Amino acid sequence: MSDAATESLITDEMRAEIGKESEPWTCEVDKTAVRMFARAVGHTDPVFYDEAEAKKAGYRSLPAPPGYLGTPVFDPRTSDPTFGGRRGSGPGPQPSRPLKRILNGGTEIEHFDDICAGDVLTAKSHIASYEERTGSIGEMLITTTKTTYTNQDGKVVAVMTGTGIRY
């Protein structure tokens, strides 16, 4: 077995990042974004498209469908390589050795209140853990990231836990 196979993928620099809160970013939930997301995953319920229908159903405005918070459009200057930013594949330092492939291992969202168009959420994330594993696809680095979303009234409305797999 080579040294490379026994050496840890998790560097001291990476360990030091665990638990550190990111700078907050703003996530404006607007009607167009809700409609686009709803259309993309095939919703037909009019509450996701028509504000009058949403209000009739008791919502402030169009409710955000499940999974909406998963990959919101951030400020492209910080998340889009076209603008010189790093692609939004999660914060934190990268493993020391090249694990080029990235898979989304899973996502969990806890909801504490409805999220509707018009809400302005403040998101903050941190790396909760790094884990090394060897599976059928070879050696893997599993990164768990937690993101907390707080609305304009200061209420935590959702916590998302994401699991990224590099291999």
Add this chain to the structure above:
Amino acid sequence: MAELKVGDTHEAVMVENITRTHIVKYAGASGDFNPLHHDDEAAKNMAGYPGVFAHGMYSMGLTGRMLTDWLGPTALTNFGVRFTKQVWPGDTLTSRAEVTDVQDGIATIKVVTVNQDGESVVEGEAKAKTD
């Protein structure tokens, strides 16, 4: 809101014969323009995949739609999934739910989304308000 009891099930075909258009529509809505999901050459050369595949979060969104169609737009208090297999153009996805527990007005629901070969692509659990 739906009255749920242990053993209740629900199933629906969420998308038939996924095309690149479905995938690109999701990319645009989510802002996730990782080329693995829209550029066949990049999927082959960067990562050795046979071609593009759908975003995991697309499958999660489809699975979520099965739940909201059944239970209401904001019935879910918790929704967690693992992506167990990649989803490719041409796939047809069916989502299934089964209530495994009901306590204090919250139902625990096991969810799975399978492809046309019966292989699971999404597995997870949701919690939903029952009143």
